[in-house]
Amino acid sequence: xxxxxxxxxxxxxxxxxxxxxxxxxxxxxxxxxxxxxxxxxxxxxxxxxxxxxxxxxxxxxxxxxxxxxxxxxxxxxxxxxxxxxxxxxxxxxxxxxxxxxxxxxxxxxxxxxxxxxxxxxxxxxxxxxxxxxxxxxxxxxxxxxxxxxxxxxxxxxxxxxxxxxxxxxxxxxxxxxxxxxxxxxxxxxxxxxxxxxxxxxxxxxxxxxxxxxxxxxxxxxxxxxxxxxxxxxxxxxxxxxxxxxxxxxxxxxxxxxxxxxxxxxxxxxxxxxxxxxxxxxxxxxxxxxxxxxxxxxxxxxxxxxxxxxxxxxxxxxxxxxxxxxxxxxxxxxxxxxxxxxxxxxxxxxxxxxxxxxxxxxxxxxxxxxxxxxxxxxxxxxxxxxxxxxxxxxxxxxxxxxxxxxxxx
Amino acid sequence: xxxxxxxxxxxxxxxxxxxxxxxxxxxxxxxxxxxxxxxxxxxxxxxxxxxxxxxxxxxxxxxxxxxxxxxxxxxxxxxxxxxxxxxxxxxxxxxxxxxxxxxxxxxxxxxxxxxxxxxxxxxxxxxxxxxxxxxxxxxxxxxxxxxxxxxxxxxxxxxxxxxxxxxxxxxxxxxxxxxxxxxxxxxxxxxxxxxxxxxxxxxxxxxxxxxxxxxxxxxxxxxxxxxxxxxxxxxxxxxxxxxxxxxxxxxxxxxxxxxxxxxxxxxxxxxxxxxxxxxxxxxxxxxxxxxxxxxxxxxxxxxxxxxxxxxxxxxxxxxxxxxxxxxxxxxxxxxxxxxxxxxxxxxxxxxxxxxxxxxxxxxxxxxxxxxxxxxxxxxxxxxxxxxxxxxxxxxxxxxxxxxxxxxx
Numbered sequence: 001x002x003x004x005x006x007x008x009x010x011x012x013x014x015x016x017x018x019x020x021x022x023x024x025x026x027x028x029x030x031x032x033x034x035x036x037x038x039x040x041x042x043x044x045x046x047x048x049x050x051x052x053x054x055x056x057x058x059x060x061x062x063x064x065x066x067x068x069x070x071x072x073x074x075x076x077x078x079x080x081x082x083x084x085x086x087x088x089x090x091x092x093x094x095x096x097x098x099x100x101x102x103x104x105x106x107x108x109x110x111x112x113x114x115x116x117x118x119x120x121x122x123x124x125x126x127x128x129x130x131x132x133x134x135x136x137x138x139x140x141x142x143x144x145x146x147x148x149x150x151x152x153x154x155x156x157x158x159x160x161x162x163x164x165x166x167x168x169x170x171x172x173x174x175x176x177x178x179x180x181x182x183x184x185x186x187x188x189x190x191x192x193x194x195x196x197x198x199x200x201x202x203x204x205x206x207x208x209x210x211x212x213x214x215x216x217x218x219x220x221x222x223x224x225x226x227x228x229x230x231x232x233x234x235x236x237x238x239x240x241x242x243x244x245x246x247x248x249x250x251x252x253x254x255x256x257x258x259x260x261x262x263x264x265x266x267x268x269x270x271x272x273x274x275x276x277x278x279x280x281x282x283x284x285x286x287x288x289x290x291x292x293x294x295x296x297x298x299x300x301x302x303x304x305x306x307x308x309x310x311x312x313x314x315x316x317x318x319x320x321x322x323x324x325x326x327x328x329x330x331x332x333x334x335x336x337x338x339x340x341x342x343x344x345x346x347x348x349x350x351x352x353x354x355x356x357x358x359x360x361x362x363x364x365x366x367x368x369x370x371x372x373x374x375x376x377x378x379x380x381x382x383x384x385x386x387x388x389x390x391x392x393x394x395x396x397x398x399x400x401x402x403x404x405x406x407x408x
Numbered sequence: 409x410x411x412x413x414x415x416x417x418x419x420x421x422x423x424x425x426x427x428x429x430x431x432x433x434x435x436x437x438x439x440x441x442x443x444x445x446x447x448x449x450x451x452x453x454x455x456x457x458x459x460x461x462x463x464x465x466x467x468x469x470x471x472x473x474x475x476x477x478x479x480x481x482x483x484x485x486x487x488x489x490x491x492x493x494x495x496x497x498x499x500x501x502x503x504x505x506x507x508x509x510x511x512x513x514x515x516x517x518x519x520x521x522x523x524x525x526x527x528x529x530x531x532x533x534x535x536x537x538x539x540x541x542x543x544x545x546x547x548x549x550x551x552x553x554x555x556x557x558x559x560x561x562x563x564x565x566x567x568x569x570x571x572x573x574x575x576x577x578x579x580x581x582x583x584x585x586x587x588x589x590x591x592x593x594x595x596x597x598x599x600x601x602x603x604x605x606x607x608x609x610x611x612x613x614x615x616x617x618x619x620x621x622x623x624x625x626x627x628x629x630x631x632x633x634x635x636x637x638x639x640x641x642x643x644x645x646x647x648x649x650x651x652x653x654x655x656x657x658x659x660x661x662x663x664x665x666x667x668x669x670x671x672x673x674x675x676x677x678x679x680x681x682x683x684x685x686x687x688x689x690x691x692x693x694x695x696x697x698x699x700x701x702x703x704x705x706x707x708x709x710x711x712x713x714x715x716x717x718x719x720x721x722x723x724x725x726x727x728x729x730x731x732x733x734x735x736x737x738x739x740x741x742x743x744x745x746x747x748x749x750x751x752x753x754x755x756x757x758x759x760x761x762x763x764x765x766x767x768x769x770x771x772x773x774x775x776x777x778x779x780x781x782x783x784x785x786x787x788x789x790x791x792x793x794x795x796x797x798x799x800x801x802x803x804x805x806x807x808x809x810x811x812x813x814x815x816x
Contacts, residue, residue, distance in 0.1 A: 015460060015463040015464050019464075052483070056423050056427075057490040057494035061493050064490045064493070065486070065490070067486040067503070068483060068486035068490070071483050071486075074478075075457070075479050077475070078475040078476035079476060082472045082476070083464040085465055086467075093472055093475050095475070097505065098550050098551075119550075
């Protein structure tokens with residue numbers, strides 16, 4: 001098999017841990033597989049470099065910041081190759097521009113456009129382990145780009161897709177994907193398998209196991225992803241295409257996101273074009289709006305409520321206040337201490353009544369639902385932040401069966 | 409003017425020092441010049457990375473070591489560009505492969521083959537400062553290479569040559585090139601000017617101001633080099649083509665090299681081909697032999713004495729002992745505590761008697777000369793290491809005039 005293995009910052013945190021990674025790669029190779037290893041920067045290194053950037057410039061330019069922080073993965077890739085060679089395993093490091101992983105020019109959040117895998121293929125077919133610096137690419141004009149936080153996941157899955165690898169293994173410091181955050185839900189259990197679409201919803205809902213774009217890649221190119229621990233040999237969670245056995249589970253996981261803020265534009269004149277006047281400037285400021293609710297009232301005005309990432313709250317508030325004056329709304333209200341709790345499951349498509357059950361559970365705990373948003377396989381609610389853990393635990397207990405729903 | 413400025417590791421040792429560098433670049437630019445800045449890794453960074461390489465592998469592969477240590481200059485180049493932008497100076501960083509600086513594949517000591525300056529020219533003509541990561545290049549197959557210790561000097565001079573820059577300024581932590589090491593010779597003084605050939609001899613004789621290959625480049629392409637301090641605005645030393653005024657000085661400097669070891673092959677049968685038998689294997693082992701002396705004696709045998717870098721002593725000794733057995737020499741003697749003291753000066757070509765004066769001075773101090781080697785503009789002697797400082801001081805006092813020999 002051709003296996004792409006991705007090792008996160010904790011797994012390559014120092015030379016000793018890199019040696020552990022080398023041991024795992026060597027065992028994989030001894031089992032007869034070809035290996036492409038994708039490595040992150042040593043834990044803490046990206047933050048150290050970003051601190052240097054902020055010390056050098058009040059508003060660091062994105063191109064130069066990318067050139068700076070990409071050095072972190074460069075160091076790990078070279079050290080991993082050196083350590084493999086030291087263990088008698090032929091190896092060669094590849095930087096983004098050496099692979100070559102071509103991206104657009106959106107520094108700090110670049111998207112992969114094209115991957116040339118000839119060099120990697122030559123390396124692995126020649127018996128070498130190819131060690132690729134994750135997180136980085138190169139744009140058309142030769143500048144170094146980076147793919148955003150967690151971008152090494154996307155590097156790994158994209159490489160697996162381009163190489164038509166048999167599996168992409170994501171090594172991390174947890175055992176796999178859980179039905180809920182174990183720090184909040186004592187009964188949370190590891191999932192053996194999860195469908196791409198479920199994982200997409202979970203990733204976008206605040207479960208930080210995989211970068212969401214890596215799951216999009218995996219889904220589009222049907223790359224089986226195996227999320228597992230770098231500290232033991234247990235099977236982790238397979239993120240794969242939906243199959244019939246999965247349908248049996250109604251809810252696969254409960255996710256919590258505390259990083260949103262809620263804004264309400266009050267008594268908006270209820271006429272066409274108002275939403276565009278509001279969300280146009282917000283989109284132009286690169287703020288991603290998550291949930292939107294509009295309540296028409298009898299007096300011909302309406303309240304428009306929406307959520308944005310908390311980091312963008314100040315910027316959004318300024319824009320909304322300006323729009324409020326322009327369109328004659330009566331004012332702007334906001335709440336920062338909100339939490340979004342979501343349940344995700346393929347089975348929700350066929351099992352009726354999951355939404356009703358969710359609201360019942362929350363009501364029985366005295367938790368007021370402020371906003372609701374649904375998709376085919378998920379329901380999200382915004383609630384007061386102080387009820388967040390209680391809501392997650394109650395929903396997990398009520399909706400997720402205690403025994404594994406997947407055949408072991 | 410188009411000016412290439414090179415800043416060493418001490419000058420870019422932290423973000424505050426980088427800000428000083430930025431101030432100097434900004435002033436140069438305000439004076440109407442275009443600037444290409446070449447930066448080294450932060451002081452200590454290359455050694456830190458090399459220590460990681462040695463922790464990862466007992467015998468670190470040179471390709472991967474280059475990929476690893478090149479990250480040091482990458483960080484400084486990006487930080488310097490960020491800091492320039494923060495000061496309102498448009499700037500863009502360039503890595504070796506982005507410039508592009510093409511080298512051969514001799515990792516760790518690569519030689520520059522070709523430089524494409526289109527990108528740099530575009531940057532400086534567009535009003536930006538081009539900040540180039542020194543020390544690094546890229547070979548034909550896309551691997552990162554490094555130019556050896558002090559390689560950023562060579563990067564700077566080579567770029568100045570390729571760009572036909574008006575001057576290459578080397579900013580360092582000393583004021584310029586001195587007639588002797590001020591730590592040893594109290595009367596040592598800064599030279600205003602020195603000829604390429606003199607600088608070549610001094611560089612190769614242990615004066616560590618400039619990497620010798622940078623001087624070769626400067627000489628070949630006639631790049632005026634200005635060695636000066638990054639901590640003040642004083643004029644430093646101009647390394648330039650020989651001119652008539654220089655001829656007046658007989659001796660420009662006294663250099664000391666403590667990094668050699670002496671080996672003697674005793675009672676070698678005095679027949680053709682013996683030297684080849686000896687120095688063939690030594691060259692094959694990549695050991696650079698410096699001085700060679702052969703004393704024929706009356707009994708048909710000869711003693712062959714030569715010096716090698718002390719770092720290569722063990723390897724050389726093993727090879728010499730093997731050759732001694734093969735050719736029937738009586739044995740091998742060696743001495744590690746030797747020092748090479750040299751005087752350098754263009755004037756030696758026309759001023760007779762400098763050598764005689766040198767031996768006189770040494771004899772009057774009771775210092776025995778073990779080996780002698782001369783070129784058109786230098787005389788080197790190997791002496792007992794314990795007399796090294798004494799010899800340097802005595803020669804400096806006797807041969808170098810106390811007042812500046814160049815018109816101020």
